[in-house]
Amino acid sequence: MRIARWTHNGHVGEGFVIDDRVIGxxxxxxxxxxxxxxxxxAREAQERVLHQLRESEAPALLLADVALLAPLVPASIRDFxxxxxxxxxxxxxxxxKSHVAPEWYEAPTFYFTNPHTVHAPGQELRPPVTERLDFxxxxxxIIGAAPAVGESNLTATDAASVIFGYTIMxxxxxxxxxxxxxxVRLGPAKGKDFGTVLGPWIVTADEFEQYLDEEGFxxxxxxxxxxxxxxxEDLISxxxxxxxxxxxxxxRNSRVISGDVLGSGTVGNGGCLGELWGRNQGLVPPPLKEGDVVAMSIEGIGDLVNRVGAxxxxxxxxxxxxxxxxRHRTHRGTA
Structure with a gap:
């Protein structure tokens, strides 16, 4: 299943992408x-929509005629x-010099980024003033319904059951x-929170079972x-x-809830310019500039394309x- 949000004639639609159409x-x-x-x-919802389509009761729009939005309004975004x-x-x-701290291997580190500056596929980015803009x-x-055991201290097996689907970030x-x-030993903060793109849609987790290796990657x-x-170019595995x-x-000692987004972190082998700058010991390739078009693709999902604006x-x-x-206020007498 592919699940999306879109705008058409000033109205927001939310529903399924089926072939070359969107259906609310x-x-x-x-x-x-x-x-x-x-x-x-979600499967039950899809069956209802497919029944309506068979009965010609569901209004469908061509995918080419709508403007896609981010496929969800995130409850939170953790980026590993x-x-x-x-x-x-x-x-x-x-x-x-190339260095991976020993602590990296001990646990999967993440930070929280801004769910209020999520951009849509195709939306022009308006970055801050920066000399080193990167993708x-x-x-x-994407997290869906929590299991009966709750939303905290999940095992990996329980955690697998709450993954609703995946999207490009x-x-x-x-x-x-x-x-x-x-x-300052905190962050990243303003270097990141001006824009995150999600899309083009959510593909449900069951669509990816064919890509799992024996260790679950x-x-x-x-x-x-x-x-x-x-x-x-890289493999997510x-x-x-x-x-x-x-x-x-x-x-762990926290909660994951429906609508949470968990990013994998940047893939290797050129998944961002910062990695290439380190390997090349200089700004090669150059930082992004106004007019550049960044196009991402992940197998099983599709393409995510955005242009850099002013x-x-x-x-x-x-x-x-x-x-x-x-440590004490300066005393001021009354007139």
Missing amino acids: FADGESVTEILARGLEG VAFEEHVEGVSAGVEG ELELAA NDWSARDLQAREMQ LQLRAEVRVNGELLG NMGWPFPELVAYAS PQAAPELPPARRRTRQ
Whole structure:
């Protein structure tokens, strides 16, 4: 099943992509509601829509006639860093040598990014003012209904059962902003939270069973091109952990809920420019600029294409003020 959101003549539609058409859910349901019902609920919803199609009761639109939106409104977005090759390349650019910290191997690290700046397929990106704009090619898992055991401290087996489907994720990055703020031992923050693209649709997890290897890794080919030139290609199965283990880790002493998005982190072998800059010891290929077109594809899902627009300047803020560090207020007498 392919599940999408779209606009047509000023109206938002949510439903299934079937062949070259989009068909809204029966009874005006939303993607959020379908995710909460899990895969079985989605299959029932699809059967109702297919019945309506057979009876000519469901209005269908050509996919080519609608503008796709992000396929869901995320409850949250966790972004992992699960590809060792990506870490090797980026560290070479930051530290001058390729290095993977021993701590990386101990557990799948992630950060939370901004669910309020999710872009649509085909939407033009308005980046901040940056000298090092970058893309990041990722596969993202979408969480559906939780199992009977709940949403916390899941085993990998239980975690696999809450993965509703997958979509492509482009984690746009301003590397110069990111490098500055991460010197404070936090982040990334403003180097990341201006834009994440999800799409073009959610493909349900059952469609990927043929790609699973014996350890549960997805052997999907992933590619990224800039202005038609292939810059990166990898297999998703090169992740250090399969997706159920990422979900299980996210749920440790916490919760994963329907509508959560978990990014794999950037694939290796050119999944972002930052990795290539580290390996080439310079800005080769060059950072993204206005007019560049970034096209991502992942086997079994499709293509995600966006164009870089003009940068958007933000109001200036002053640097931190030096303070006296006094511990008591200065007493002021009354007149």
